[in-house]
Amino acid sequence: MKTRSILLNERPQGLPTDNTFKFKEEELPGLQEGQVLLKSLYISVDPYMRGRMSDAKSYVPPYKLHEPIMGGVVAEVIESHNAQLPQGTVVLGNLPWQTYSISDGKGLMSINPDLAPLSYHLGILGMPGLTAYCGLLIICVPKPGETVVVSGAAGAVGTVVGQIAKLKGCRVIGIAGSDDKINYLKEELGFDEAINYKSTPNIQNALAAACPNGVDVYFDNVGGEISDAVYSLLNNFARIAVCGQISLYNATSPPMGPxxxxxxxxxxxxMKGFIVSDYADRFGEAAAELAGWLQEGKLQYEETIVEGFDQLPHAFLGLFKGENIGKQLVKVAEYSGS
Amino acid sequence: MKTRSILLNERPQGLPTDNTFKFKEEELPGLQEGQVLLKSLYISVDPYMRGRMSDAKSYVPPYKLHEPIMGGVVAEVIESHNAQLPQGTVVLGNLPWQTYSISDGKGLMSINPDLAPLSYHLGILGMPGLTAYCGLLIICVPKPGETVVVSGAAGAVGTVVGQIAKLKGCRVIGIAGSDDKINYLKEELGFDEAINYKSTPNIQNALAAACPNGVDVYFDNVGGEISDAVYSLLNNFARIAVCGQISLYNATSPPMGPxxxxxxxxxxxxMKGFIVSDYADRFGEAAAELAGWLQEGKLQYEETIVEGFDQLPHAFLGLFKGENIGKQLVKVAEYSGS
Known part of the structure; x- marks a missing residue:
């Protein structure tokens, strides 16, 4: 069986480029006892991966040069020498950017394909959904009537944060980077206000107008000047979850600011920085509540899915250009099951 | 009865000067029913007062122009028309910078003069001690074996923070601004290491050497570049109590940094900002434990006391020059009691 892989070709300085990645084709060896052959169906691209491309000390180890990028993948077992993962099983795992891969099954989670679309397990029922749930409800503890601001509001995490905050009875203001996104947040997801930071001449004034009672909770995916504007409106005893700093990930020197x-x-x-795995002991409860809201129609969920393994680098680069609404995914192959 | 007062003469731009203050002498009216005449014994000068001299929005209202500065005062009741505060009672209160003042007794706390020196109620058994206790134990929750860094370590709050951290089994590093202070922290208070930020050429290197296992807790009284150096050493899941930012209080434009x-x-x-009154529901427990440690000789306590009401402005300005070890106080009059 031949597989195609995408390797880390060089560590990017600043914004990654095409040269950050390298495609490779190779023959996979035969399966040994306990192993399974996986066909990648959906591969996730996420902002945190930028950090792993550098070799600075971080909460996750850096990717190795000239080895495949790793990340969230939904895959199907197409050949099995592992009784616990029979052929046809769909799994979620931290797997290489490859069309096919071999695994010993460790760390793979079986997915029930009848529960929700398979891709949802890389989004609202997976890492981004759990990130939104845990960061908002455990760190920020929003109370009814409070004002919640979300940056990166139209992304995989932000869309869920804002909707949960609405379910909790809060006034919710989203910050995002296009009129399409703004309309989506207000019309489809029920945000009270949304601000296009790219076209608004003075974000601070726009935020002040949207938050007449100040800001009690700030869920930050972006950092930088957008955060500075939010800080100027903080109420006493505000809570800030620092979930991402995508505006700074490609900085080539330490970012300065007020x-x-x-x-x-x-x-x-x-103010609290976090990564979703800090709250692993709450995942069961969180996933159950998210799935319940989804089934009751209380949560809307959007994906941006591009097709084709070759599109992975561009889908990843698109995150930093603000191209995606909701979760950005690459569909690599069709699921053989029904 | 004549009293002398110190008024806020003008709002300082940057560092306060002699011109910030104005002395005044006036005749006090006779007491009305329910009032007491107070003789000020000890008056506290504290860094937070700088904030009240500006009229920017803050957690405490600004001082009014041409009215007396207010702050922590230990005073003796020398005449009473209030049955609850008989003559001879010693009280702690938020009172004007005056040699004598009239109060209706509201907000005054009676002090037992046998428990500890009267001045201690403006320090280790008062606001600074409670600030240290609550900020360290409620926000930072230090665990045995962890590394705790304290900035402004030789001040009224820092000296107590470091000693409590030692009682909790931590490695404690203090940052202060003179060799006398450094020696005091290490020799008298049992800090593991102390760094003179004024004479150390590279604070970050010195801190790294003093904290071979990184920093788990940072109790910050100072802010600015000292904090930047500490941040570079933070371990995972570190806790930072933002108690003061004295290095920035006199800034005339928003301070920038990494x-x-x-x-x-x-x-x-x-990271959590706080003011001691946030934890008022814990004061009883905190004061009892602090008093116990003091009586058992587990806490050392130092004051810098200058004599004379006229010295108040200079004692206050000295805070920003780092002149004091421990709590800075002005002794205004002798206690008449035994």
């Missing part, structure tokens, strides 16, 4: 500590002191606010 | 959010994200750390 110091936030004096504001946190003045408003007695809390 | 953004801290990417570091909080990478290390999954928590």
């Amino acid at each position: 110091r936030v500590e004096p504001i946190l002191l003045k408003t007695k606010s809390l | 953004r801290v959010e990417p570091i909080l994200l990478k290390t999954k750390s928590l």
